[in-house]
Amino acid sequence: MVAKLFEALFGCRHSHYSFPITVRSRSRRNSAAALTGTYVACLDCGKELPYDWQDMKVITAAETAHRRVAALAAKHAA
Numbered sequence: 001m002v003a004k005l006f007e008a009l010f011g012c013r014h015s016h017y018s019f020p021i022t023v024r025s026r027s028r029r030n031s032a033a034a035l036t037g038t039y040v041a042c043l044d045c046g047k048e049l050p051y052d053w054q055d056m057k058v059i060t061a062a063e064t065a066h067r068r069v070a071a072l073a074a075k076h077a078a
């Protein structure tokens with residue numbers, strides 16, 4: 001009941017995930033897997049979210065931005 005109300009007010013919390021899916025072919029890589037090569041799908045709304053196997057957690061939007069900046073900084077430093 002509370003979860004349904006929360007979902008109606010704020011949208012899906014993405015609390016139920018599929019098993020992480022690793023994309024092997026770069027040509028078929030989707031946007032969620034672009035960062036780590038692995039993604040999970042929300043079983044409630046179907047949204048695909050990037051997943052980090054090393055930390056074993058879903059990567060949030062804030063972490064995505066941080067990782068892109070870090071990758072860009074490393075690229076420019078080299």
Ligand SMILES: [Zn+2]
Pocket residue numbers: 012013014015042043044045046047
């Ligand atoms: Zn969701």
